[in-house]
Amino acid sequence: MSISLDSLDIHRPQRYATQGFPWAEWDLLRREAPVFWYERDDVEPFWAVTRYDDVMTISGNPEVFINGGPRLRLALKGEPELLRGGLDEFGKSRGWDPQEPPDMVFMDNPRHRHVRKASSWAFTQGCMRGLMAHFDDLSSTFAEEFIAELEAGHAQGQAYDFVHGFAAKLPLAAVGEIMELPGEDWKRILIWSEAMIGEVPPEHILPGESVTQAAERSMNEFRTYLEVMVQAHRVEGGGPSEFINRMVDAEIQGEPMNDQQLIGYLFLLIGAGNDTTRNATAGGLAALLEHPEQCELLCAQPDLLPGAVNEILRWTSPVISFLRTATRDFDLSGTLIKKGETVCVFYPSANRDEAHFEDPYRFDIQRTPNDYLTFGYGAHFCIGTNLARAELTSMIKALIPILPRLELAGGATRIANTHVSGYSQLPVRLRAAEQSAVA
Ligand code: HEM
Numbered sequence: 001m002s003i004s005l006d007s008l009d010i011h012r013p014q015r016y017a018t019q020g021f022p023w024a025e026w027d028l029l030r031r032e033a034p035v036f037w038y039e040r041d042d043v044e045p046f047w048a049v050t051r052y053d054d055v056m057t058i059s060g061n062p063e064v065f066i067n068g069g070p071r072l073r074l075a076l077k078g079e080p081e082l083l084r085g086g087l088d089e090f091g092k093s094r095g096w097d098p099q100e101p102p103d104m105v106f107m108d109n110p111r112h113r114h115v116r117k118a119s120s121w122a123f124t125q126g127c128m129r130g131l132m133a134h135f136d137d138l139s140s141t142f143a144e145e146f147i148a149e150l151e152a153g154h155a156q157g158q159a160y161d162f163v164h165g166f167a168a169k170l171p172l173a174a175v176g177e178i179m180e181l182p183g184e185d186w187k188r189i190l191i192w193s194e195a196m197i198g199e200v201p202p203e204h205i206l207p208g209e210s211v212t213q214a215a216e217r218s219m220n221e222f223r224t225y226l227e228v229m230v231q232a233h234r235v236e237g238g239g240p241s242e243f244i245n246r247m248v249d250a251e252i253q254g255e256p257m258n259d260q261q262l263i264g265y266l267f268l269l270i271g272a273g274n275d276t277t278r279n280a281t282a283g284g285l286a287a288l289l290e291h292p293e294q295c296e297l298l299c300a301q302p303d304l305l306p307g308a309v310n311e312i313l314r315w316t317s318p319v320i321s322f323l324r325t326a327t328r329d330f331d332l333s334g335t336l337i338k339k340g341e342t343v344c345v346f347y348p349s350a351n352r353d354e355a356h357f358e359d360p361y362r363f364d365i366q367r368t369p370n371d372y373l374t375f376g377y378g379a380h381f382c383i384g385t386n387l388a389r390a391e392l393t394s395m396i397k398a399l400i401p402i403l404p405r406l407e408l409a410g411g412a413t414r415i416a417n418t419h420v421s422g423y424s425q426l427p428v429r430l431r432a433a434e435q436s437a438v439a
Helices: 013-019 023-032 052-059 089-093 111-123 125-154 162-167 169-178 183-195 211-232 242-249 259-290 292-300 302-316 385-399 434-438
Strands: 035-040 043-049 321-326 330-332 335-337 342-346 406-408 423-425 427-430
Touching (some): 052 342, 089 211, 111 242, 125 427, 169 183, 211 259, 242 259, 259 292
Antiparallel strands (some): 321 342
């Protein structure tokens, strides 16, 4: 089917679920209209920015293109922006400040810089080095559990979902470890964090509830949980989590954070790391299995792992888009962006920009250089970059011994979301040749 600038669709969540990322549409935009005024009936217009250099320019000029404007996520007209939150019934019942941004992503400098500092100490490369052995142990256990499930169902030809059976486990455990949250709570936290992107497992939807209502309820449960957690750490001498104690004690421009600010902060840190890393892992497995020569290369030379992790991050690009608002007129590569207008950067498109990456549609674990924009750039550059890389490294390392035994089983499902996307389910099974090995 031919596509045209007038009709192409890069903004409907459902499109991402049914057809995956709009690669052909982004290719056309990069080629013919890299800064494109995107107007459709069901969305407020915005500038679609698809080239690598332009995404860098926008992200590198946070005083011109701010996060604290009216729009930060693509949303269809009339749809509530689940992530923005604002003052819903939960916030009103607690007398929260309606002017307070939900979290640091919605903030600009100077406040943003100070708020970011309150937790960035926990995500340095040094901290990750200290956690790596533990991540490796956890990943090995999760891989053993997954392969045991596959082996148990193999005789019946059963497939298992890699997303929930493996990929979702470490991101949750890791952030739980860093924040020192009780292990028995992680299962609940996973369900809550899925609700943040509108994914609610059917068994968690109450009779008469829509998915949106179930997601809202889940998020309120999550915030109540965090509220109890924060209050337990406000007591004299602190609570059991050193991380939360430090957050409670942190001062932002001379002031400690109140419950609203702390709950928003923890909510962000837990949510931002789960879905993104899980989607990179699931997309990474799919990429390796779809490119057997790269998979064989990695299995034969595991020292290529760091390059493989980087290429998986470029290839999967789980964060799709972010909106920014222009604070003044700005010439973006020859197109005038007017003050007050919205720009939308598309990271996966930047990561396939042929002007920046040689043969960008080649999945190449030895690609070098590989300076992808998967974690953004500039003031809001992902705070969890080191953590995400450490997790992904550890998970792929644990998979290497079993990769030759796996194959995709078809029937993958994708998330209907224009902000963070990827696989919601990725069925995997043992190869047919495994029959005798398992028997
Ligand atoms: C593969 C996994 C991940 C990807 C693809 C990803 C991607 C991103 C992107 C694109 C941004 C926005 C950058 C920008 O505006 O320039 C971001 C911000 C952020 N990420 Fe990640 N992220 C991942 C993992 C994590 C993890 C594990 C954490 C856990 C702490 C995390 C926490 C955050 C936070 C708190 C921000 C907001 C930073 C700010 O506004 O200053 N992310 N991430």
